[in-house]
Amino acid sequence: MRDAYxxxxxxxxxxxxxMARFVGSAIGRATTAMLDADLKLAEAVIAADDKVDxxxxxxxxxxxxxxxxxxxxxxxLRIVVTSLRMSADLERCGDLAQHVAKVARLxxxxxxxxxxxxxxxxxMGQLAQRLMAKAxxxxxxxxxxxxxxxxxxxxxxxxxxxxxFGHLLDDRWHHGIETAVDVTLxxxxxxxxxxxAVSIARRMVYLVTGEHADELLxxxxxxx
Amino acid sequence: MRDAYxxxxxxxxxxxxxMARFVGSAIGRATTAMLDADLKLAEAVIAADDKVDxxxxxxxxxxxxxxxxxxxxxxxLRIVVTSLRMSADLERCGDLAQHVAKVARLxxxxxxxxxxxxxxxxxMGQLAQRLMAKAxxxxxxxxxxxxxxxxxxxxxxxxxxxxxFGHLLDDRWHHGIETAVDVTLxxxxxxxxxxxAVSIARRMVYLVTGEHADELLxxxxxxx
Numbered sequence: 001m002r003d004a005y006x007x008x009x010x011x012x013x014x015x016x017x018x019m020a021r022f023v024g025s026a027i028g029r030a031t032t033a034m035l036d037a038d039l040k041l042a043e044a045v046i047a048a049d050d051k052v053d054x055x056x057x058x059x060x061x062x063x064x065x066x067x068x069x070x071x072x073x074x075x076x077l078r079i080v081v082t083s084l085r086m087s088a089d090l091e092r093c094g095d096l097a098q099h100v101a102k103v104a105r106l107x108x109x110x111x112x113x114x115x116x117x118x119x120x121x122x123x124m125g126q127l128a129q130r131l132m133a134k135a136x137x138x139x140x141x142x143x144x145x146x147x148x149x150x151x152x153x154x155x156x157x158x159x160x161x162x163x164x165f166g167h168l169l170d171d172r173w174h175h176g177i178e179t180a181v182d183v184t185l186x187x188x189x190x191x192x193x194x195x196x197a198v199s200i201a202r203r204m205v206y207l208v209t210g211e212h213a214d215e216l217l218x219x220x221x222x223x224x
Numbered sequence: 225m226r227d228a229y230x231x232x233x234x235x236x237x238x239x240x241x242x243m244a245r246f247v248g249s250a251i252g253r254a255t256t257a258m259l260d261a262d263l264k265l266a267e268a269v270i271a272a273d274d275k276v277d278x279x280x281x282x283x284x285x286x287x288x289x290x291x292x293x294x295x296x297x298x299x300x301l302r303i304v305v306t307s308l309r310m311s312a313d314l315e316r317c318g319d320l321a322q323h324v325a326k327v328a329r330l331x332x333x334x335x336x337x338x339x340x341x342x343x344x345x346x347x348m349g350q351l352a353q354r355l356m357a358k359a360x361x362x363x364x365x366x367x368x369x370x371x372x373x374x375x376x377x378x379x380x381x382x383x384x385x386x387x388x389f390g391h392l393l394d395d396r397w398h399h400g401i402e403t404a405v406d407v408t409l410x411x412x413x414x415x416x417x418x419x420x421a422v423s424i425a426r427r428m429v430y431l432v433t434g435e436h437a438d439e440l441l442x443x444x445x446x447x448x
Contacts, residue, residue, distance in 0.1 A: 064305055071295040081288055084305065088312065169402055178393055180401050184408045 005070045008062070012083050015059045017139050019090040020200070022052060024132030026097035027193055031125025034104035034186075035118050037111040045101035052094030059087045075207075082203050086139070089196040089203075093132065096193045100125075103182055112182045114175045117167055121183075124160050124190040127153065131197035138204050147201035151217060157194040161187050229294045232286065236307050239283045241363050243314040244424070246276060248356030250321035251417055255349025258328035258410075259342050261335040269325035276318030283311045299431075306427050310363070313420040313427075317356065320417045324349075327406055336406045338399045341391055345407075348384050348414040351377065355421035362428050371425035372437060381418040385411050 026045055033042035063080050066072070072080060103112045113121045131153050138147045164187045167173065168180055202213040209216070250269055257266035287304050290296070296304060327336045337345045355377050362371045388411045391397065392404055426437040433440070 060305075064301065067291065067305070068297045068301050071297075073292045073295075077288065077292050081284075081291070081308065084308070085312070088309070165405070168405060173401055177397055177401070177404050180404050181389070181392060181408045184405045185412065188409065188412060 005066075005072075008066050008070070009072075009076065009079060012059060012062055012066070012080070013139065015055060015062070016083060016086055016090065017136055019052060019055045019059070019087065019094075020132055020136040020139055022048075022055070023090055023093040023097055024129050024136060026052070026094060027100065027125060027132065027190075028129040030097045030100035030104065031122065031129075033101055034112055035122060035125075037104065037108055039105060039108045042101040042104040042108070046098050046105065049094045049098040052091060056087050056091035056094075060084060063087075078207055082207050086200050086203055089199050093193050093196050096189045096196075099189050100186060103186060107182065112179070112186070114179060114183075117164065117183060120160055120163050120167070121186060121190075124157065124164070124187070127157055127160065128190050128193045128197070131157070131194050135197040135200040138201050142204060142208055144205055144208050147205045148213060148216065150198045150201040151213060154194050154198045157191060161191050229290075229296075232290050232294070233296075233300065233303065236283060236286055236290070236304070237363065239279060239286070240307060240310055240314065241360055243276060243279045243283070243311065243318075244356055244360040244363055246272075246279070247314055247317040247321060248353050248360060250276070250318060251324065251349060251356065251414075252353040254321045254324035254328065255346065255353075257325055258336055259346060259349075261328065261332055263329060263332045266325040266328040266332070270322050270329065273318045273322040276315060280311050280315035280318075284308060287311075302431055306431050310424050310427055313423050317417050317420050320413045320420075323413050324410060327410060331406065336403070336410070338403060338407075341388065341407060344384055344387050344391070345410060345414075348381065348388070348411070351381055351384065352414050352417045352421070355381070355418050359421040359424040362425050366428060366432055368429055368432050371429045372440065374422045374425040375437060375441060378418050378422045381415060385415050 026048060029041055030045045032038065033045060063084050067077075067080055070076075106112070111118070131150060134146060134150055134153070137143070138150070164183060168183060173180070205211070205213040205216065250272060253265055254269045256262065257269060287308050291301075291304055330336070335342070355374060358370060358374055358377070361367070362374075388407060392407060397404070429435070429437040429440065
């Protein structure tokens with residue numbers, strides 16, 4: 001039988017899952033809005049970030065209330081503190097999806113992204129959404145193997161990021177500086193979104209195993 | 225008389241102050257390294273980020289240990305949770321200083337910044353350092369008026385950021401795409417650094433007054 005305490009803890013977990021689904025959808029829709037120059041969709045993504053901020057605040061309050069009332073120790077305490085951090089990651093992902101949508105709105109009725117880059121940007125957007133879908137799955141299942149997969153997926157994001165820079169720095173670039181600035185920032189937004197998804201997975205690995213993901217991979221480098 | 229509990233709480237506060245001083249110095253040194261194309265200084269800033277990460281981890285562990293052992297409630301609980309968030313802000317500031325230093329290293333022996341932009345970048349670097357110095361002061365004094373000043377200082381950062389974009393998008397820009405990409409990212413790093421300093425000040429305002437800084441300013445917009 002679940003007591004009130006574990007019900008509260010579960011509710012916090014459920015809210016994280018809901019936030020993760022929400023921001024995963026937001027980055028997908030922001031990417032579509034940008035590639036299709038869809039102003040209405042961009043506006044919708046921009047407005048929807050309020051909901052993420054609200055979920056974040058509400059989760060924080062629930063976590064603090066639980067700490068105060070139930071005074072968890074050991075693993076339960078770590079779960080609550082980790083949830084606070086994950087919520088902050090997700091809140092930031094909401095901001096990043098909003099930033100992508102704002103670039104779409106700024107350049108409307110044009111698309112911010114030149115045609116020869118749209119495949120790469122689409123891949124980055126889809127990968128970001130996939131990473132968040134996996135992070136969501138990790139939140140639900142606490143599956144460490146799945147969590148470790150996100151490290152590899154993030155390498156793919158780095159590789160896409162390099163492709164993007166390859167285009168930018170190609171002598172044949174003829175889209176001017178403004179577009180170069182847009183593309184640079186977009187690349188950064190997707191990269192950071194992915195970093196936060198990976199960070200959620202890493203926090204879960206640490207929570208479950210007590211070891212850092214990079215130690216398990218025996219790589220000395222941590223996320224910058 | 226101070227009991228062990230309040231000594232632990234004070235120690236966490238002291239560590240935050242130390243971290244804030246450290247990253248404030250790091251962003252200043254990273255800016256110098258970049259403008260002077262000083263490889264040795266850039267390397268030093270890059271290496272020093274390990275220390276910030278270590279301070280962050282150690283602060284987190286101390287905070288969690290304190291939560292477990294002392295089970296604070298009400299204001300003390302909020303102080304501990306807020307400290308965790310501030311530590312995350314500061315850890316991120318360390319990363320951003322490192323990113324600036326990495327741009328310096330990448331472009332060495334050149335400077336990443338064209339001569340006509342160096343005044344603006346210098347101002348951004350100095351403002352970032354000043355914002356962090358004020359945030360440090362806010363951590364020490366819990367002075368709400370001072371904390372509210374950071375909102376205005378951040379407007380100044382936005383204005384410098386616009387100046388930077390003005391140069392980039394000027395038809396007379398002749399430094400090519402690579403430099404435009406560098407400058408775009410540098411602008412973003414300083415802006416984010418400032419955001420985190422402001423965020424620390426806001427968290428203090430909320431801790432002391434129970435109200436959000438933006439409510440006190442009666443501005444509807446929060447940081448994205």
